[in-house]
Amino acid sequence: MMKCGFVAIIGRPSAGKSSLLNAICGEKTAITSPIPQTTRNAVRGIVNTPAGQIIFLDTPGYHLSDKKINGYFKDSVLRSINEADAVLYVIDASRLPGREEFAVMELIKKTRLPIAVAVNKTDLQPPHLAEIRGLILARLQPAALINVSALQSLNIRELRDAIMELCPEGLPHYPPDCYTDQTPEFRMAEIIREQAIARCGQEIPHALYVDIADMEFTPSHGGNESMEYPLAAPELSPKKLWVRAFIMVERSSQAGILVGHRGERIREIRIASLRAMKKIFPWKITLDLRVKVHPKWRKKDPLLKQMYGAED
Ligand SMILES: Nc1nc2c(ncn2[C@@H]2O[C@H](COP(=O)(O)OP(=O)(O)OP(=O)(O)O)[C@@H](O)[C@H]2O)c(=O)[nH]1
Ligand SMILES: [Mg+2]
Incomplete structure (x- = not known):
């Protein structure tokens, strides 16, 4: 069994x-x-x-x-x-x-x-x-x-x-080719967060989150794009995905660190994120990545609930 x-x-x-x-x-x-x-x-x-x-x-x-x-x-x-x-x-x-x-x-x-x-x-x-x-x-x-x-x-x-x-006896809950149930949107946000954390000091990681503001496929297929797992192999997906994401921080000083001298750091984060995304997604991705200040977000229940609370 x-x-x-x-x-x-x-x-x-x-x-x-x-x-x-x-x-x-x-x-x-x-x-x-x-x-x-x-x-x-x-x-x-x-x-x-x-x-x-x-x-x-x-x-x-x-x-x-x-x-x-x-x-x-x-x-x-x-x-x-x-x-x-x-x-x-x-x-x-x-x-x-x-x-x-x-x-x-x-x-x-x-x-x-x-x-x-x-x-x-x-x-x-x-x-x-x-x-x-x-x-x-x-x-x-x-x-x-x-x-x-x-x-x-x-x-x-x-x-x-x-x-x-x-583990108890039972039949599989997920098809055998699935290794996660995270949405592509969530994984993209996590990848960007990981790359941002890797490039700033001790305190900033806790003060940042990533917001995927917009995602759009070109050519568009009427907006009803399947993002279900398992994702199609790259050769089967000629689609391009355009993503706009924000790294949100609490203070403008933190934003300054993430942007870096002449935008050097945010550029590195963007490039490293794209490299990581390329390994797991079948689409050609364009990433528009910016830093934005959201004061005291860690004290705001509606946001925390939406991001980290129970699903229903
Ligand atoms: N030397 C060594 N380092 C490890 C090992 N496993 C994890 N690490 C390091 O420990 C640190 C934390 O690893 P994570 O996997 O992020 O730990 P975690 O328990 O998921 O942490 P949280 O998500 O913050 O609770 C990273 O720097 C890892 O590289 C190990 O077997 N040996
Ligand atoms: Mg962990």
Whole structure:
């Protein structure tokens, strides 16, 4: 009998959840960066093997903070847990667990779902590895506890197979050639955000979001363009896509940094984004990318709800 299950990926910011998802999927499904709190939405990555299908829900890093925006991220973690048949707990083995890590363990324990633990970043030869494994075993009863490296793809297949074991029996939810359910619009915004984060300092990443303002195909086919997955192969799609996007920041000083001297930085972000888009979309894309200031957007509930809230 085939397996099919939803698996929530839970862990602290920067534990390597999204990197691990990409390693397991073998596709770049979720954006990653060294800045904590990169992931903001529960992003789905789908893995198919002869044994069955796993639908991973990558979540924002679980973070103890009272900021308004963080409440949305926490809710997203809880919603993913509610939807899940099992939990993949990712822990960064290069950091000794503290208060926040123990809070994550508590949260996971409370779910009563089967747990697989990925002890990540073992490529860094973490000195506290044995201690961390001991702490996990003392606090959780994981069905699997596996040392991995998302960066070097160590033990990824073992982890994947162990997670499949935890999934219930069932038929696949998605066609086998799907590896994500994100809309092209969402993925474009994420790609631009990743490239912007990679090119600015520590504080700006949290202050920016990307707005895809306009998308238009030429030649147009009456506006009813199919953007359903799986996308057509490039040779089957002679269409051109024109996209206008804004990188939104909170202050004009941040806008200045993103634009750069004579527009150098925004140009780099645009070119790198196009390069990344070319790898996953079948269309020839023209990107009009600008920076705009949206003061205090992180305090505005309607926007936060629209971007990071529940779907309905
Ligand atoms: N050395 C090493 N670095 C890793 C590994 N996995 C991830 N990283 C790095 O850790 C940083 C965070 O990775 P992400 O995958 O974005 O982490 P995340 O848990 O999704 O973070 P949030 O979305 O912010 O919660 C990035 O700089 C990754 O390159 C690993 O196995 N080894
Ligand atoms: Mg992430």
